[in-house]
Amino acid sequence: MDGLINITNILSVIIYSLIGCVVFALAFKVLDILTPNDMWTEILEEHNNALAIIIGAVAIGLAIIISAAIRG
Numbered sequence: 001m002d003g004l005i006n007i008t009n010i011l012s013v014i015i016y017s018l019i020g021c022v023v024f025a026l027a028f029k030v031l032d033i034l035t036p037n038d039m040w041t042e043i044l045e046e047h048n049n050a051l052a053i054i055i056g057a058v059a060i061g062l063a064i065i066i067s068a069a070i071r072g
Helices: 007-034 039-044 049-071
Strands: none
Touching: 007 039, 007 049, 039 049
8 A cells, every 4th residue: 555645656747748738828928929810810800720720730739849848
């Protein structure tokens, strides 16, 4: 029973999750800055489905890269 709940493992998961979320948000903000138009306006008001699919694919790609970087 000893070692089932290890506080250092829990803290590590929380810290790495927060770091991953911050990196993901920063990368998404950079992507938004680099695009010529406002992404959210294009998706929500103009109903640009192609842009929504591309942004979704970028989000999945970023998540995979960040996950691989954190796993080490």
